[in-house]
Amino acid sequence: MAKRPDTLETLRLSLELLHRIPRRGTVTANELRLQLREAGFEREPRTIQRLLQTLTEFSGIECNNSSKPYRYCWKEGARSFSMQGLSPQESLLLTLAEQQLGSLLPARLMKSMNNFFSQARSQLGDKGTPQREREWLDKVRVVSTSQPLLPPKINPEVFEQVSNALYGDQWLEVDYQNAEGNRKTSKVMPLGLAQQGPRMYLVCRFDGYDNERCLALHRFISAKASTLTFERPKDFNLKQFDDDGRFGYGDGTKIRLSFRIEKGAGLHIVECPLSTNQQVVELEDAYEITATVVESDMLDW
Incomplete structure (x- = not known):
């Protein structure tokens, strides 16, 4: 009986890993460890590696060890792990959340949830899912109140660094070019992220200042989250800023x-x-x- 807690914990961690190993593409042990950490599972790299080794021996997971870091995925033709208890309604909710909230969720969280979203989409496409749930996505749409515009291109690495810094209350080093074409490297305190029509804006305070500025994400040349954290200003409220x-x-x-x-x-x-x-x-x-x-x-x- 003394070993039962460890056994249950190992099983739980294995299930979390199976959820996050992609059928298309590959993932490294360290990427999985970061995803687990965002989900509340803090584990040593060696623990993750041992579990992955076990999974490659007794499940449909394969390891590409031709170069380091090793990469993991589901074997072609293998039956991937599915979320037990996920109803058609929950699959629909997850798919809508991915479509409408993807740009407003932390990049780490989106990566951690990728396989859940994938399984939700897969279940909605399953002929065993009730037709009404499968057809709902074709029955709803968010429409613009003005002339539709395509969103400007945002560097994915910039978005990841910005959202991670915002999520962790970390200072952000940015290389930014404003609308007039002036380019400047600065250290900013990220306070909020807002989507206005097709554009995304970072609300922040420049180092040494106590007023807020809005920076368009598509004008970032580069961004890097610092290891230094800050205490979020108590006098700032994003809703009030908008109001x-x-x-x-x-x-x-x-x-x-x-x-x-x-x-x-x-x-x-x-x-x-x-x-x-x-x-x-x-x-x-x-x-x-x-x-x-x-x-x-x-x-x-």
């Missing part, structure tokens, strides 16, 4: 706005108010609207 209109190029100043608009053009403002205290007076052919809003360039546009 103050900072992503709309404002400074938080609020104004009382009054205007008239033709009914055909203004119905959407009646249906989706500008503020909680918006007042609407219906005239014969127009609406007279009054609301308290944040003064910003976006409001002017």
Whole structure:
């Protein structure tokens, strides 16, 4: 009986490894160790290596040892490990989360979840899954309220370093080129990540300053997370930053706005108010609207 806890722990760790070994592509022992650490399993490299060796002997896992580091994957034709108890509804939820939240999740977490997402997609494609769940992805879509634009290209390594630094409250060394073409190397404190339309922005404080700036991720030449951590400022709140209109190029100043608009053009403002205290007076052919809003360039546009 004394060995039972160790045996159960080994089994649990083995199952976690099987979840994370890809059917397409390969993964190293160290990459698996980092994924496990993000999931709350802190283990020594040697422990992971021993378990992987066992799995290659007694399961459908194979090891490519032609060069170091060794790489692991499922053997071709082998039946991969599947998540027990994952319902069609849960598979649908995971697939939607991958599609809609992929750019807002830490890169490490996304890597750790890759095989879970893959299994969810696979289950949705299985003919044994109810048709309604399989068809749901073709029935929903997030659409733009303005002219659709393709997102600018972001260096994957930059995104990984930025999200890891944000996740771990680590200083970030960046090489950045602004809209005017000026290039600068700086040390910044990452505080938030926001998606505005097709663009991604990092909210940060430059070293030595106490005000926040927004940097477009596609303008990063390079980024590297430091090993040095910082204490997150207690006076910063990302929601308040957004509520103050900072992503709309404002400074938080609020104004009382009054205007008239033709009914055909203004119905959407009646249906989706500008503020909680918006007042609407219906005239014969127009609406007279009054609301308290944040003064910003976006409001002017």
